[in-house]
Amino acid sequence: MQYSVFITGAAQGIGAEIARLFHQKGFRVGIYDINEQQAQTLAQELGENAKAGYLDVSNDQQWQIALQEFQHWAGELNILINNAGILYSGAFEQTSIQSHQRTMDINIKGVLNGCHTAFPYLKNASFARVINLSSASAIYGQADLASYSANKFAVRGLTEALDVEWQKYNIRVLDVMPLFVKTDMIKNMDAASIQNIGVDLTPTDVAKQVFNLALQKNHLLLPTHTPVGMKSKLMYQLSSISPQFLNRLSNLLLSRQNKSF
Template sequence: MSQSIFISGAAQGIGAAIARLFYQQGYKVGIYDINVDQAQLLADQLGSNAKAGQLDVSQYDQWQDALKDFVTWAGELNILVNNAGILYSGDFEKTDITAHHRTININVNGVLNGCHAALLYLKKAKFARVINLSSASAIYGQADLVSYSASKFAVRGITEGLDIEWQKYGIRVLDVMPLFVQTAMVKDMDAGSIKNIGVHLSTQDVAEQIFALAKAKGTILTATHTPVGLKSKIMFQLSNISPQFLNRLGNIVLTKRK
């Protein structure tokens, strides 16, 4: 039986790239998104081993319905990718508080909901893995991206905790930490960091890293966090060895508006 993958926020961007790559590799692919029409369009383009469905990740009951729907169709759930996320940029105080709350609700509660609702099915599978979309913004808190950065720190914490806790079930919980990726999310983004660093990663770069993590055999040797791209890897390594004041100074320089 083919292995299966369920992807949240899969109708476009990184999620769609993940869906295409895993479909090409013979997986049964679940394309679930709040934009169900766009999700269905992608599923139709891919073929009979793709299934689309409605999912607002902030709603736990929708996760329950979507996962039940998917597993009934696919047979079991092997890979869960918590990809859905949003981003607001600009001065913290000029961003409406409802936007900050929405960021946390989707980016954090969406991952909590997904992991919690999926465990029932992951425990039953012969092979199961969770891969969360964190970010290089979870290496050090980012100016102009405060609530987004905070949400990705939360994803990092969820990943670390569950990767330890779910050892008893034989389930690894991993994340990827890309820098800015060429998607609609970063178009017209108002943050000094993106102006200084630029956007060098493609959705395919992230999808390929997620595929590598899905296929990795080692249950112990596979790192919990995987930075994506050279700049992200350098930032991640430096943050682990640099004193806090240097990390802060580096991020002040990095995010300074030109």
């Protein structure tokens, strides 16, 4: 059987690499993005098993239209990948409230809308899985990335809750937690942690991890959270065993940039 995958924010960056990999492996791929023209260009590049469409993930009515359209084209929805996201960096108080609210609309409401709207399609599918793009910023709140980090904590919590709730429907809900990835999102990022930690991951690294999680059939062996990259894995493991004051101290040091604390 040919499975299908619906990807948000799929016109570029991590989403586009996920789309390319799944298409290469024989999936029917939905490439949905607020930048429909770029999404259509990628779909044309990939060929007949790719379909593009417009989707503002913060709008639940657009989700309903997009998923109904995709279901009609693909036959069923097997894998939902909530990838769409934005980032504002810099001091919390110097970032406009409108920017903070926009991250909430896309990074949290987008995932909520996607999971809620996709549920009836996933419930009736022969095989179903949800993979959310979380972040290493959901391990401990990151200075100068406050609202983005808060968004990813919300995604982490929603993933954990639904992974338990939807087990009775044989739907696993998982997330991946990469550190900084070489995409346009991090260009000119105003946060000391990116200079102190560095950028080692590529969109391909994240896409490969997402694909591996999508294909594993043994539900019992699948972790709910999967850090991507050695640095993320180390941070994730250390945070679970070290005391809170040490986690806070580590993050103070990572965010230090000629500041006194």
